Amino acid sequence: MDSDHAGCAVTRRSTTGMVALYGTHNLKHSSNIQSTISLSTGESEYYALIKGGSVGLGLQSLLQDFGLNVRVVVESDSNAAKGTVNRQGLGKARHIQTRYLWIQERIARQDLKVLHVPGKRNRADVLTKSVPGVQMKSTMERMNYLYLTERSRGQLKLLED
Numbered sequence: 001m002d003s004d005h006a007g008c009a010v011t012r013r014s015t016t017g018m019v020a021l022y023g024t025h026n027l028k029h030s031s032n033i034q035s036t037i038s039l040s041t042g043e044s045e046y047y048a049l050i051k052g053g054s055v056g057l058g059l060q061s062l063l064q065d066f067g068l069n070v071r072v073v074v075e076s077d078s079n080a081a082k083g084t085v086n087r088q089g090l091g092k093a094r095h096i097q098t099r100y101l102w103i104q105e106r107i108a109r110q111d112l113k114v115l116h117v118p119g120k121r122n123r124a125d126v127l128t129k130s131v132p133g134v135q136m137k138s139t140m141e142r143m144n145y146l147y148l149t150e151r152s153r154g155q156l157k158l159l160e161d
Contacts, residue, residue, distance in 0.1 A: 001018055001045070001048040001049055001051070001052040001075065001076045002045075002048060002077065002128045003015060004128040005038060006044070007129070013036075015031060015032065015034065016033075016044075017048070018048070018055060018127070020055055020056065020059055022063065025144065028055065028059070029124075029127065029143070030127070036097070036100075042080025043093065045077075045080060046100070049081050049085055049103065050103050052074040053106065053112050053114075057072055073113050073115055074112060074115070075115050075123075076115075076117065077118060079116065085104055121142075123139055126140075
């Protein structure tokens with residue numbers, strides 16, 4: 001998970017970037033504008049964690065239908081968001097709506113786990129901000145994307161420049 005705080009110059013809404021993996025297989029990725037305006041970077045990262053947790057639990061349920069039992073692990077580069085999801089209640093962040101607190105209960109019940117990942121290793125980083133071609137190529141390789149067509153080779157050359 002990753003987010004950019006107030007990245008939209010018009011609405012001041014943040015963007016959530018998410019990559020969902022099963023082992024080394026990319027099941028889903030997305031980049032969406034958040035529905036709520038965040039007052040801080042930590043808050044926008046918290047909303048991104050909620051999105052990741054929600055998608056992760058949904059994919060867990062789908063995989064259980066196929067007979068696969070998996071644990072949901074959400075990776076984030078935000079210590080502030082990790083701190084918020086690991087406590088109970090709002091703490092000093094009084095403006096967060098109560099509908100966004102469900103994830104704290106699910107983490108307390110160990111239905112999912114949140115791990116810290118360094119920003120440069122965060123796969124979702126490329127979904128929330130402009131990154132150099134070298135970083136994009138490295139991230140794409142870590143998500144097991146391959147360049148297989150002539151058109152893709154042209155895109156690969158563009159990334160190397």
